[in-house]
Amino acid sequence: MEKWYLMTIVVLIGLTVRWTVSLNSYSGAGKPPMFGDYEAQRHWQEITFNLPVKQWAKFINPDWIALHTSRGYESQAHKLFMRTTVLIADLLIYIPAVVLYCCCLKDISTKKKIANALCILLYPGLILIDYGHFQYNSVSLGFALWGVLGVSCDWDLLGSLAFCLAINYKQMELYHSLPFFCFLLGKCFKKGLRGKGFVLLVKLACTVVASFVLCWLPFFTEREQTLQVLRRLFPVDRGLFEDKVANIWCSFNVFLKIRDILPRHIQLIMSFCFTFLSLLPACIKLILQPSSKGFKFTLVSCALSFFLFSFQVHEKSILLVSLPVCLVLSEIPFMSTWFLLVSTFSLLPLLLKDELLMPSVVTTMAFFLACVTSFSIFEKTSEEELQLKSFSISVRKYLPCFTFLSRMIQYLFLISVITMVLLTLMTVTLDPPQKLPDLFSVLVCFVSCLNFLFFLVYFNIIIMWDSKSGRNQKKIS
Amino acid sequence: MAAFTIAAGTGNWFSALALGVTLLKCLLIPTYHSTDFEVHRNWLAITHSLPISQWYYEATSEWTLDYPPFFAWFEYILSHVAKYFDQEMLNVRNLNYSSSRTLLFQRFSVIFMDVLFVYAVHECCKCIDGKKVGKELTEKPKFILSVLLLWNFGLLIVDHIHFQYNGFLFGLMLLSIARLFQKRHMEGAFLFAVLLHFKHIYLYVAPAYGVYLLRSYCFTANKPDGSIRWNSFSFVRVISLGLVVFLVSALSLGPFLALNQLPQVFSRLFPFKRGLCHAYWAPNFWALYNALDKVLSVIGLKLKFLDPNNIPKASMTSGLVQQFQHTVLPSVTPLATLICTLIAILPSIFCLWFKPQGPRGFLRCLTLCALSSFMFGWHVHEKAILLAILPMSLLSVQKAGDASIFLILTTTGHYSLFPLLFTAPELPIKILLMLLFTIYSISSLKTLFRQSFTVIAQAGVQWH
Numbered sequence: 001m002e003k004w005y006l007m008t009i010v011v012l013i014g015l016t017v018r019w020t021v022s023l024n025s026y027s028g029a030g031k032p033p034m035f036g037d038y039e040a041q042r043h044w045q046e047i048t049f050n051l052p053v054k055q056w057a058k059f060i061n062p063d064w065i066a067l068h069t070s071r072g073y074e075s076q077a078h079k080l081f082m083r084t085t086v087l088i089a090d091l092l093i094y095i096p097a098v099v100l101y102c103c104c105l106k107d108i109s110t111k112k113k114i115a116n117a118l119c120i121l122l123y124p125g126l127i128l129i130d131y132g133h134f135q136y137n138s139v140s141l142g143f144a145l146w147g148v149l150g151v152s153c154d155w156d157l158l159g160s161l162a163f164c165l166a167i168n169y170k171q172m173e174l175y176h177s178l179p180f181f182c183f184l185l186g187k188c189f190k191k192g193l194r195g196k197g198f199v200l201l202v203k204l205a206c207t208v209v210a211s212f213v214l215c216w217l218p219f220f221t222e223r224e225q226t227l228q229v230l231r232r233l234f235p236v237d238r239g240l241f242e243d244k245v246a247n248i249w250c251s252f253n254v255f256l257k258i259r260d261i262l263p264r265h266i267q268l269i270m271s272f273c274f275t276f277l278s279l280l281p282a283c284i285k286l287i288l289q290p291s292s293k294g295f296k297f298t299l300v301s302c303a304l305s306f307f308l309f310s311f312q313v314h315e316k317s318i319l320l321v322s323l324p325v326c327l328v329l330s331e332i333p334f335m336s337t338w339f340l341l342v343s344t345f346s347l348l349p350l351l352l353k354d355e356l357l358m359p360s361v362v363t364t365m366a367f368f369l370a371c372v373t374s375f376s377i378f379e380k381t382s383e384e385e386l387q388l389k390s391f392s393i394s395v396r397k398y399l400p401c402f403t404f405l406s407r408m409i410q411y412l413f414l415i416s417v418i419t420m421v422l423l424t425l426m427t428v429t430l431d432p433p434q435k436l437p438d439l440f441s442v443l444v445c446f447v448s449c450l451n452f453l454f455f456l457v458y459f460n461i462i463i464m465w466d467s468k469s470g471r472n473q474k475k476i477s
Numbered sequence: 478m479a480a481f482t483i484a485a486g487t488g489n490w491f492s493a494l495a496l497g498v499t500l501l502k503c504l505l506i507p508t509y510h511s512t513d514f515e516v517h518r519n520w521l522a523i524t525h526s527l528p529i530s531q532w533y534y535e536a537t538s539e540w541t542l543d544y545p546p547f548f549a550w551f552e553y554i555l556s557h558v559a560k561y562f563d564q565e566m567l568n569v570r571n572l573n574y575s576s577s578r579t580l581l582f583q584r585f586s587v588i589f590m591d592v593l594f595v596y597a598v599h600e601c602c603k604c605i606d607g608k609k610v611g612k613e614l615t616e617k618p619k620f621i622l623s624v625l626l627l628w629n630f631g632l633l634i635v636d637h638i639h640f641q642y643n644g645f646l647f648g649l650m651l652l653s654i655a656r657l658f659q660k661r662h663m664e665g666a667f668l669f670a671v672l673l674h675f676k677h678i679y680l681y682v683a684p685a686y687g688v689y690l691l692r693s694y695c696f697t698a699n700k701p702d703g704s705i706r707w708n709s710f711s712f713v714r715v716i717s718l719g720l721v722v723f724l725v726s727a728l729s730l731g732p733f734l735a736l737n738q739l740p741q742v743f744s745r746l747f748p749f750k751r752g753l754c755h756a757y758w759a760p761n762f763w764a765l766y767n768a769l770d771k772v773l774s775v776i777g778l779k780l781k782f783l784d785p786n787n788i789p790k791a792s793m794t795s796g797l798v799q800q801f802q803h804t805v806l807p808s809v810t811p812l813a814t815l816i817c818t819l820i821a822i823l824p825s826i827f828c829l830w831f832k833p834q835g836p837r838g839f840l841r842c843l844t845l846c847a848l849s850s851f852m853f854g855w856h857v858h859e860k861a862i863l864l865a866i867l868p869m870s871l872l873s874v875q876k877a878g879d880a881s882i883f884l885i886l887t888t889t890g891h892y893s894l895f896p897l898l899f900t901a902p903e904l905p906i907k908i909l910l911m912l913l914f915t916i917y918s919i920s921s922l923k924t925l926f927r928q929s930f931t932v933i934a935q936a937g938v939q940w941h
Contacts, residue, residue, distance in 0.1 A: 005916055005917075005920040006615075006920075008916055009913055009916060012909050012912055012913040012916070013913065015905075015909050016501070016906065016909045016910060016913065017501075019905045019906055019909065020501075020504040020505060020507075020508070020906065021504065023507045023508060023902055024507055076902075077901075080901055087905070358503065358506065362500050362503045362504055363504075365496075365500055366497065366500045366501075369493060369496055369497060369500070370497075373490070373493045
C-alpha cells in the first residue's frame with residue numbers, strides 16, 4: 001500500500017488515545033473490599049501464577065501476585081504494569097487485525113481505507129472498557145476479527161482456528177459462533193456435499209475439535225472439574241439479568257417484574273426461544289446464500305439478538321455487536337456511526353461509576369469527528385446509501401406513498417442524538433429523586449434498548465432484502 | 478454541537494484539525510504537570526488577592542512574578558474566572574495547592590487560550606500560496622502547514638503536559654508575522670510590542686523586527702539594484718511606529734513607573750543571578766563549553782596539572798540554579814554571552830539591511846536570531862527552541878532546501894525536549910507523539926517536494 005506512512009500515523013493516533021485514556025481511573029479504584037474488574041484481573045494473575053508453577057513471571061515484582069497477601073493491591077507501578085499489558089495485547093492482536101482488514105477491503109480508495117482504520121481504532125466503547133474500566137477484550141475481539149478475515153478470504157481453516165481461540169479466551173464470543181457456523185456450512189453446501197464440500201466440512205470439524213481439546217486438556221482430568229469450569233463459565237444460577245443492562249428483559253422489568261414473577265427455568269426457556277427465533281431468518285439465509293457481506297451483517301444481527309434476548313447479559317457485551325458494526329462502517333457509514341454512538345452511550349452508567357466522564361465525552365466527540373470528516377455521513381442518507389432500496393421498492397408495491405423512508409431515518413437520528421445528549425447532561429448534573437435512585441441508569445438502558453431494537457429490525461431488513469443486488473455484484477467467496 | 482455541524486456541513490478540514498487537536502489536549506488533562514503549574518497558580522493568587530504595588534514584591538512562594546505586566550494582568554483576569562472553580566487556589570499561602578478543580582481550570586485555560594493560536598495559524602495559511610500541482614487535500618502546503626503548527630509536538634508537551642501558556646503567545650507572534658506578510662506593518666509592530674510585554678523572551682527576535690521595519694517600512698522605496706534609497710525615508714512612519722511602541726510600553730510599565738518600582742520589576746524580569754545554564758541544560762553552546770571544562774578539569778586532575786584544592790565545590794551538573802565559576806576555561810559573564818549573540822546574528826541582520834527580500838527574508842532573519850540567542854544566550858531554557866521551530870515551519874512548506882533544514886531542526890529540537898517529561902506514565906505518550914509528528918513531517922514534506930527531490934536526484938545522477 002503506497003500510503004503506509006498514513007496508516008502508521010493512524011495506528012499511532014489510536015495508541016496515543018488509548019494510553020491517555022488509561023491514565024484515568026479504573027474499575028473499583030480505591031473501593032475495597034470488592035474493588036472491580038481491575039482487581040479481578042490481578043486476582044486471576046495471582047491464581048494462575050501461584051497454583052501451577054510458572055517460571056516466566058519471576059522477573060516481575062512478586063509482591064503484585066503473592067498468593068492471598070496481594071488481595072486489593074494498588075500502586076502506581078502496578079497500575080502502569082497492568083495498563084502496559086493491555087496495550088501490548090492490543091498492539092499484537094487487535095490492531096494488526098484491524099489494519100489488515102482495512103487493507104483487504106475491496107472497491108474503495110486507499111484514503112478511504114486509511115480513514116476506515118482511523119474510525120475503527122477510535123471507537124470509544126472498546127477503548128473506554130479496556131483502558132479505562134480495565135479488561136482485555138481486545139484479545140478476544142482481535143482473535144474473532146482474525147477469524148472473520150480468514151473466513152472471508154477463503155483461509156477457512158486458519159479462520160476457524162482463530163475463532164476457536166477467541167471462544168476459548170472469552171466464552172462471550174459464542175455470540176458470534178452461529179454466523180461462523182452457518183457461513184462455513186453454507187460454503188460446504190455450495191461446494192457440493194459429495195465432493196469438495198464434504199472434505200472441507202471434515203477438515204473444519206477436525207480443526208475445531210483439535211483446538212478445543214488443546215485448550216481444555218489440563219481441565220479434562222476429572223469430570224467434576226470440567227463441570228465446575230462449565231458452571232463458572234455459564235452462570236445460569238445468577239438470573240435473567242444482573243444490574244442495569246440495555247436489553248429487553250431489563251427494560252420489560254420496569255413495567256412488569258418478570259425476574260421475580262417467573263420461575264428460573266421458565267426464564268431460561270423464554271430467553272432461549274426469543275433469542276433463537278430472532279436470529280433464525282438471517283442464519284438460514286446465510287446457509288443458503290453464503291456471501292462475505294451477508295456474513296458480516298449476520299454477525300451483527302446475531303450478536304444483537306443475543307444481546308437483547310439472552311440470559312445474564314452484561315452491558316459490556318455490546319462490544320461484541322460493535323465489532324461487526326465497525327466492519328460494515330464503509331458500507332453504511334451513517335447507520336454504523338449512529339449505532340456505535342448509541343453503544344457507547346449505553347455504557348454511560350458503568351463509565352460514570354469509574355469516573356471516566358471526561359475521557360468518554362472526548363473520545364466520543366473524536367470518533368464522531370473522524371467519521372463525519374472521513375465518510376461525510378450526512379450526505380449518505382439516501383435510500384440507496386442506506387441499502388434500503390430493494391426494501392422500499394417492495395413496500396411501495398403495497399403502499400405507493402412510502403417515499404419518506406430516508407427523511408424518517410434522519411429525523412429519528414436527530415431525536416436519538418438529542419435524547420442521548422440530554423440524558424447525559426441530566427445524569428451528570430442532576431441528582432435522582434429519592435424514591436427512584438436508579439432512575440437515570442434505567443432511563444439510559446431503556447432508551448438504548450429502543451435504539452437497539454430499531455437497529456435489529458434494520459439489519460435484518462438489509463439481510464433479507466439483499467437477494468438480487470448481492471448476487472449480481474459481489475463475488476461469493 | 479454547533480461546531481460539529483459547521484465542521485461537518487462545510488467539510489472544513491481546518492476546523493476538523495483544530496477540533497481534533499483540542500480533543501487530544503483534553504485527553505492530556507490528567508498527565509503529569511511540572512512546578513510551572515504551581516507557578517501559575519501562585520501568580521493567580523498574587524494578582525487576585527494583592528494590590529498592584531505588591532505584585533512584584535510578593536515573595537511568600539519561591540515562584541515570584543517574573544513576567545512583564547501584561548501577563549500579570551492576564552493572570553488577574555483569569556483569576557476572576559478561577560474563583561468559580563475553586564476559591565482556595567487564590568490564597569497566596571496555599572502553596573502547592575492542586576485540587577482536581579484547580580487542575581481542570583488551569584488546563585482548560587491553556588486549551589481555551591489556544592484559540593488565539595488557531596486563529597494565527599489560519600491567518601498564516603492565507604499567506605502561503607498553494608502550489609497548482611497538488612490536487613489532493615493532504616498534499617497542499619496549507620494543509621501540511623496547519624498540521625505542522627496545530628499539532629506541533631513541542632507545543633503540545635510543553636503547554637499541555639509540562640504546563641505553560643506558550644500557545645497564545647506564539648499565536649501573537651505568528652499573527653504579527655502574518656500581518657507583516659500581508660503588508661499591514663503597523664498592526665504587526667503593535668502585536669509584537671504587545672507580545673514583548675507578555676513575555677520578554679521574545680526580545681531574542683526583536684532585532685529582526687527592528688531592522689526589517691526600519692529598512693522595509695520606513696524607507697518606502699528602493700533603488701533599481703535593490704540597495705537603499707536614502708531620500709525615501711518617511712518620518713511619518715518612523716514616528717508612528719515609535720508612538721505605537723511607546724504607547725504599548727506606557728500602558729504596560731506606566732503604573733509601575735508611577736509607583737517607582739521600575740528597578741524592582743527589571744530585576745525580576747532579568748534575573749542574572751540565576752547562572753549561565755538553567756537547572757536542566759539547554760542544548761546550546763554553553764552546555765558544550767561546560768562539558769569541555771569538566772573534561773579538561775578531570776584530565777587536569779589525573780595528569781596532576783591542577784591542584785584539587787583550587788577546584789570550586791559547586792557543580793554545574795547538580796541540577797541547581799546558581800552562579801558558577803569554570804575551572805579550566807575562562808568564566809563566562811552575561812556581557813560575554815551578549816557579545817557572542819550579537820556576533821552570531823550580525824550576518825543575517827546585515828543581509829536584512831543591505832539585501833532585503835521582503836517578508837520571507839525577514840522570517841529567515843527572525844529564525845536565525847532565535848537560534849543564535851538560543852545558542853549563546855544567558856540562562857536559556859530548552860523550551861526556547863520552539864521560538865526557532867515554529868517560524869521555520871512557515872518557511873518549510875515553500876522551499877525544498879528549507880524543508881530539509883526544518884526536518885533536522887524540528888526532530889532534534891523536539892527530541893531535546895524529552896527530559897522535560899521524566900515520569901514513567903508519560904513515556905509512551907512522548908514517544909508516540911514524537912513518532913507521530915516526525916513521521917508525518919518527514920513523509921508530507923517529502924511528498925510535497927517530491928518533484929524537486931527527483932530533479933535534484935536526476936541532476937546528481939547525470940553528474941556522475
